[in-house]
Amino acid sequence: MATVSASEDAALSLGRRSYALTVLFLINFMNFYDRQVVGAVGEKIKQEWLLSDGQLAGLTTAFILVYAVVGIPLGRIADRGSRRLMLTGGITVWSAFTALSGAAGSFATHFLARMGVGVGEASLAPTANSLIGDLFPPHQRARALSIFMLGLPFGTAASYLISGLIVQATGGWRPALYAAAAPGFVIAIFAYFIAVPPRSVQAHTSEPTATSTVASIATILRIRPMWWIIASGALLNLVLYALSVFSTSFYIRYHGLSIDYATRYNAIVTMVGGGLGMLIGGWLGDRFGRRGASARLLVAMGGVLLAIPFFWGALEAARGDAIVSAACLGGAVLLTYCYYSSVYAAIHDLVPSTLRGTAMSVYFLVFYLFTALGLVVFGGLSDAMAARALATGVTAAESRAIGLHDAMYAIPASCVLLVLVLFGASRSARAGER
Secondary structure, eight states, X not given: OXXXXXXXXXXXXXXXXXXXXXXXXXXXXXXXXXXXXXXXXXXXXXXXXXXXXXXXXXXXXXHHHHHHHHHHHHXXXXXXXXXXXXXXXXXXXXXXXXXXXXHOSSHHHHHHHHHHHHHHHTTHHHHXXXXXXXXXXXXXXXXXXXXXXXXXXXXXXXXXXXXXXXHHHHSSSHHHHHHHHHHHHHHHHHHTTOOOOOOOOOOOOSSOOOOSHHHHHHXXXXXXXXXXXXXXXXXXXXHHHHHHHHHHHHHHHHHOOOHHHHHHHHHHIIIIIIHHHHHHHHHHHHHHHTTOHHHHHHHHHHHHHHHHHXXXXXXXXXXXXXXXXXXXXXXXXXXXXXXXXXXXXXXXXXSOGGGXXXXXXXXXXXHHHHHHHHXXXXXXXXXXXXXXXXXXXXXXXXXXXXXXXXXXXXXXXXXXXXXXXXXXXXXXXXXXXX
């Protein structure tokens, strides 16, 4: 259980590295499983408490806001404190609050419990990125990050699939949350036995080592490409969170699927498309990463650019043709998910190794605040579009289907802006590499 010494780290076995990466993947799997379960059963929650789309989006907004605010101090702890205890404590906390959110007797208490989930989950990204940066050399880092980040599509897909089946079998949404909470307590035990390497010292920057949170953030923000990268994260996660929160509702309302089929479609799209995209992004990120962070950022830009017509095709599919819509979304997700492993590896290239946890926290702070606001706007846009459709004389159910469908055109539109931001990030990184 003890942290390995520098000499031991030099010979740190493949088995110990593999164990650490496997446990990190499992924690990330449950991170996204627990995070997505509300999206998977959102229609049932909405029906029980008579919520609007804006209120439904507000559940995710609550999680995001807390995640963003507590991320900075947790990022500093990841850079300076016990990373093993951060992982063990984090997954325990969010699993407990997931169970409490299932026991909630009102929208208000459920809302507060989701905020508690955000506190626990905010510990993972900075801690895991700090560990992976010390466990793996730069030429293997994007692939290692891609394996860790497979927890995103696999955890999200499993949440859609299993939560949908639980709702179908029980008729309620609460058992799905209890099922989401249980595995985390077991994985927390595995996390406690990770071999933690010593923190590496990376002399690729002239900046002195920061000793305070403010000084650390200032050091990170003096790295010009990070401004572009943070902006790209805000746009990307607005797109993907809007998709994850409302795609089940989209299949149900617009294409007429039952909740179990809607969640199955989402599971397949996310697992196959997201999984392949993550691995391809990791492979391309390491291959082109030999040319520097700017090349890694171009990999992400190319993926998003190619994803735009697929997002558009998913919305242009004929009403009721869920297979065509899902196939297009699968292609879009595959291409978009190349972002994660390539851009996260670029952050490692650009930021001093002693500030990786804080850098990821700053990155998450900005994009989650933006996403929180964006989701409220998106939910409000869906409600406004539904009201406009209702004024034409269609039924209330039909208006909600049309409203959500029309609001989702904001997704490919946001991707256009994301391409431009990633191009700017690559240009900025390239200027620093000359």
